[in-house]
Amino acid sequence: MIYWDYAAAAPPYDEVARTVEQLMRLHYANPSSLHRAGAEAAALIERAREVCAAALGVIPGEIRFTSGATESNNLAIKGAALQYTNRGRHIITTELEHPSVYESCLQLQSMGWEVTFVRPDEDGVVKPEEVAAAVRRDTVLVSVMHVNNEIGSVQPLAEIGRAVKAVNPRTLFHVDGVQGFGKLPGGPRDFGADLYSLSPHKIRGPRGVGLLYVKEGTQLFPLLSGGSHEGGLRAGTENLPAIVAGAKAVRMAAERRGEFVSRILPLRNRLLAFLRNIPEFSLNSSEEGAPHIVHFSYPGMKGEVMARQLEQLGMLVSTRSACSSKLAEPSRVLLAIGRDEHAALGGIRISFGDEHTPADVAALEQALLGAVKALKIAEGGMR
Numbered sequence: 001m002i003y004w005d006y007a008a009a010a011p012p013y014d015e016v017a018r019t020v021e022q023l024m025r026l027h028y029a030n031p032s033s034l035h036r037a038g039a040e041a042a043a044l045i046e047r048a049r050e051v052c053a054a055a056l057g058v059i060p061g062e063i064r065f066t067s068g069a070t071e072s073n074n075l076a077i078k079g080a081a082l083q084y085t086n087r088g089r090h091i092i093t094t095e096l097e098h099p100s101v102y103e104s105c106l107q108l109q110s111m112g113w114e115v116t117f118v119r120p121d122e123d124g125v126v127k128p129e130e131v132a133a134a135v136r137r138d139t140v141l142v143s144v145m146h147v148n149n150e151i152g153s154v155q156p157l158a159e160i161g162r163a164v165k166a167v168n169p170r171t172l173f174h175v176d177g178v179q180g181f182g183k184l185p186g187g188p189r190d191f192g193a194d195l196y197s198l199s200p201h202k203i204r205g206p207r208g209v210g211l212l213y214v215k216e217g218t219q220l221f222p223l224l225s226g227g228s229h230e231g232g233l234r235a236g237t238e239n240l241p242a243i244v245a246g247a248k249a250v251r252m253a254a255e256r257r258g259e260f261v262s263r264i265l266p267l268r269n270r271l272l273a274f275l276r277n278i279p280e281f282s283l284n285s286s287e288e289g290a291p292h293i294v295h296f297s298y299p300g301m302k303g304e305v306m307a308r309q310l311e312q313l314g315m316l317v318s319t320r321s322a323c324s325s326k327l328a329e330p331s332r333v334l335l336a337i338g339r340d341e342h343a344a345l346g347g348i349r350i351s352f353g354d355e356h357t358p359a360d361v362a363a364l365e366q367a368l369l370g371a372v373k374a375l376k377i378a379e380g381g382m383r
């Protein structure tokens, strides 16, 4: 079996897994305890914060640990909305966002906030001037993702950040950096972001930890009540093994980005060229997109049917993002970029990791040809 689903979850580095196990055994003390073992645990968390801050080019006090990027996104959006009701109740986001952003905005909408959803173009890119045109005096927050998790399109974040602040300097700018970090250059400061979310398990770190960069001076309304952990922003005993191992993965992803891209880009480009030559497929990704995601449709064919066929041929792929894959409806993202319902039902996402080789891509190409052939022989009965 070849695993092509790194954008959903990447296998942890050996040293990440080792670190989790060692820390679970050695540093079980509660970091809030005042005895020596507690102080040691607390020091490890502060060290992890420094490591993450260095990798992101920010200061340690601006890093908050959460349980994952879903929580980071919820905290950024609802925390800002609830904190700054005195500034207004208007939020801007895009049609492309991950459910943790999109649904947070819909929830606020149901509670009386006004939300503007900016549409991307047919390549899945939003225009900075369109975002800026939506900004008003009462716009509290703009949330835009770096790389779309489904089709891999990349947003011009620095331009969007500048354009938003030019209209309203008090409007906060949140970036969901989950699929961009370690793949593309730029961090929160480059984008002019006030808030920036990350997920270590997408970069070969452990599950159960997320990061939220909160620019110095930005306040958020905490979503969890309890102790004063994480600067009072996120109550609950810290997941020390995941935090420390997650910081390791963040550092490694930043250090290895260049090497990763130079390995993966030729493989990604080869696959795109191959897919263009198969008349049954229509591509939803391009060379302009992030280096690790390729998405295509087999219009009229459900993504799950194609994915199952590929699995029988030894390839593990996704239909869209893992978080939406159990939905039977057409993909919201594909509809937003103007694909029709047929194409939006039939998506396949291939996502690369640093372990893939040219031989893996050759095997995938053969499997894709085999899957098309098998599905055609099945007489379109499933179509």
Ligand code: PMP
Residues within 6 Å of the ligand: 007, 008, 067, 068, 069, 070, 071, 073, 098, 100, 145, 147, 148, 149, 176, 178, 179, 198, 199, 200, 201, 210, 321, 322, 323
């Ligand atoms: N944002 C994006 C763009 C993602 O791809 C994901 C993971 N599917 C998330 C947020 C949520 O991350 P987590 O799995 O850490 O909750």
